[in-house]
Amino acid sequence: MTVRVGMVGCGGIAKWHTSHLEKMDDVRIVATCDIIPERAKEMAKLYGATPYDSHLPMYEKENLDAVFVCIPPGSHTDTETAAVEKGINIFVEKPMCLSMAKAKEVAKAIEKAGVVSAVGFQDRYLDIIDSLRTFIEDKQIGLFTGAWVGGMPTVPWWRVKAESGGQIVEQTIHLYDLARLLFGEVETVYAAAGKGIMTGIENYDVEDYSSVVLTFDNGTIGNIITGDYLKDAVPRNGIEIYCEDARIEYELRTAVRYHSRYLVREEKRIIDQGLRSDRTFIDAVKAKDPTMVRSPYRDAMRSLAVTLAANESLETGKPIKVCYK
Ligand SMILES: NC(=O)c1ccc[n+]([C@@H]2O[C@H](COP(=O)([O-])OP(=O)(O)OC[C@H]3O[C@@H](n4cnc5c(N)ncnc54)[C@H](O)[C@@H]3O)[C@@H](O)[C@H]2O)c1
Numbered sequence: 001m002t003v004r005v006g007m008v009g010c011g012g013i014a015k016w017h018t019s020h021l022e023k024m025d026d027v028r029i030v031a032t033c034d035i036i037p038e039r040a041k042e043m044a045k046l047y048g049a050t051p052y053d054s055h056l057p058m059y060e061k062e063n064l065d066a067v068f069v070c071i072p073p074g075s076h077t078d079t080e081t082a083a084v085e086k087g088i089n090i091f092v093e094k095p096m097c098l099s100m101a102k103a104k105e106v107a108k109a110i111e112k113a114g115v116v117s118a119v120g121f122q123d124r125y126l127d128i129i130d131s132l133r134t135f136i137e138d139k140q141i142g143l144f145t146g147a148w149v150g151g152m153p154t155v156p157w158w159r160v161k162a163e164s165g166g167q168i169v170e171q172t173i174h175l176y177d178l179a180r181l182l183f184g185e186v187e188t189v190y191a192a193a194g195k196g197i198m199t200g201i202e203n204y205d206v207e208d209y210s211s212v213v214l215t216f217d218n219g220t221i222g223n224i225i226t227g228d229y230l231k232d233a234v235p236r237n238g239i240e241i242y243c244e245d246a247r248i249e250y251e252l253r254t255a256v257r258y259h260s261r262y263l264v265r266e267e268k269r270i271i272d273q274g275l276r277s278d279r280t281f282i283d284a285v286k287a288k289d290p291t292m293v294r295s296p297y298r299d300a301m302r303s304l305a306v307t308l309a310a311n312e313s314l315e316t317g318k319p320i321k322v323c324y325k
Contacts, residue, residue, distance in 0.1 A: 003282050006031040006064045006088075008055050008079055009071035010039040012155070013093055013120070017068050018043065020278040027282055031062040055079050064088045066116075066285050072155075073098050073170060074163035081109045089116040089285045091278070092297065095173050095304055098165045100323075103301045110297050118281040118293045119300035121177045125273040125280065128256045133182065135258070136243060141183055143242045146224035148172040149209075150235030152198065153228075159204040166206045169307040172226040175239060176214075176310075177295070177303035178250075182241070183220045186306045186322050189213070191313035197229040212310045 003026060007014050010032050021027045029047040033055050034040040040051035052058040059067075059082055066089040069079050076097040083090050090110070096119055097103055110117045123129055148171055157163040164170040168191075180186065193210035209227035216222070237252035249257040253273065258265045277294075284292035302324055309320040 001026065001286055003027045003065045003285055004030045004063060006033065006058055006062055006067045007043060008033050008058075008067055008069045009075075009093075010034040010036075010043040011070065014043070014068065014070035016274060017070065017091070017278055018047070020275045021282075022047070023275070024279070024282060026286070031058050031064065033058045056082060059083055059086050059088065066091065066282070069093060072157040072163055073165050074157070074160075076102065076106075080106045084109045084113040084115050084117075087113060087115060089281075090297075091118045091120070091281050092300075093120045094177075094300065095165055095169050095307065096297065096300060097304075098162075098169065098308075100301070100305055100308060103297075103304055107298045107301055114290075116281065116284045116288070116290045116293060117297035118277070118284070119295045119297055120277070121174065121295040121300060121303070122273045122277050123174055123178050123253065124181060124294040125271070125276040126253065126269060127271040127273075128250070128267050128269050129178070129181075131267060132248065132250065132256050135246075135248070136182065136241065139243045139245075140218075141220045141241055141243060144179065144183065144220065144222040144239055146172075146175040146179065146222065146239045147226075147236040148175055149225060149227035149230060150237065151228065151230050152201075156203070159201060159206055161206050164206065165307070166311060167226050167228050168207075168210060168212065168310050169304075172224060173303055173307045174252075175224055176306045177300070178239060179214065179222055179224070180303055180306070182239075183222070184216045184218045185302070185324075186214050186309075187217050188215045188319050188321050189306060189310045189313050190319040191310045193314050207314065210310075210314065212313070214306070 032040045032043040033052040037053045044051035068091045191212040193207035214222045239250045241248040247259045309322045313320045
């Protein structure tokens with residue numbers, strides 16, 4: 001079977017996905033869609049695909065097996081539901097939208113249609129995360145810290161909170177998702193944030209920095225910091241975990257270091273997690289088996305819920321019990 005793929009959104013991350021898909025003999029990129037028609041045309045030209053400037057005609061006219069929805073967080077409309085109602089399997093980039101009501105609507109439609117869904121939490125496909133999970137499997141984790149502190153992404157929608165959700169929702173969600181994978185479900189979040197370092201940037205209304213305390217159902221406590229104001233400083237992205245017999249340092253998509261009193265052991269990433277994630281989705285589509293995917297929509301929704309609760313805590317100044325329902 002050749003899997004016929006359509007791309008919705010032809011920007012930065014869409015190109016990353018097509019760079020994986022073009023390596024697969026059993027995949028054809030047959031249609032591309034972007035509200036900026038030149039972008040759809042440019043990508044279509046590379047693959048002999050048909051360009052569209054809107055998703056509905058593309059779903060209607062092309063006989064698609066799968067779509068990759070790679071649009072800004074605040075731009076999701078019926079982009080997902082219209083696809084799954086036609087029986088098209090979907091890969092949706094994180095964060096899948098900016099409200100739980102919308103996410104629930106999509107999750108229900110996916111389940112009703114029985115299609116395969118995947119969300120772009122690529123860290124779940126890392127070899128070094130697989131072995132980290134095995135290492136901590138039987139251990140009680142007391143504390144962890146996480147950091148996603150770097151510079152501001154240049155895409156224009158990013159700095160507008162109504163379009164991106166802010167940095168916690170748009171970027172640090174990768175660490176919140178990983179924390180759920182490693183430690184269990186989050187019960188409460190308590191967030192504080194600050195502004196004033198990033199000045200003179202048109203349309204900028206996101207927080208410059210924030211710190212969020214998380215409590216988990218199994219007693220683990222964590223703190224995740226987020227910031228976008230670094231310029232010449234070296235960024236920090238990753239998680240540190242404190243076990244009885246090791247302090248573990250996960251450096252985002254690069255390495256995991258296990259520090260114990262007498263030994264430091266470093267494990268470097270070997271597998272390309274992005275390629276593995278896209279390959280797994282395509283294999284699941286071919287097998288018609290949603291369970292093969294490590295980050296199906298319904299599960300990813302729980303990570304979205306945690307980050308939206310962190311935003312609510314920022315707005316109210318109060319600790320928030322995360323609501324998954
Ligand atoms: N998984 C990851 O590691 C990762 C990395 C980067 C970005 N992302 C996510 O991918 C998404 C897109 O980010 P990006 O960096 O590619 O942004 P981008 O701005 O480079 O590309 C988005 C594209 O979508 C188009 N678009 C907007 N609304 C559309 C619609 N309704 N139909 C069709 N096209 C539409 C825009 O014109 C633009 O070309 C975001 O949610 C972002 O968080 C994920």
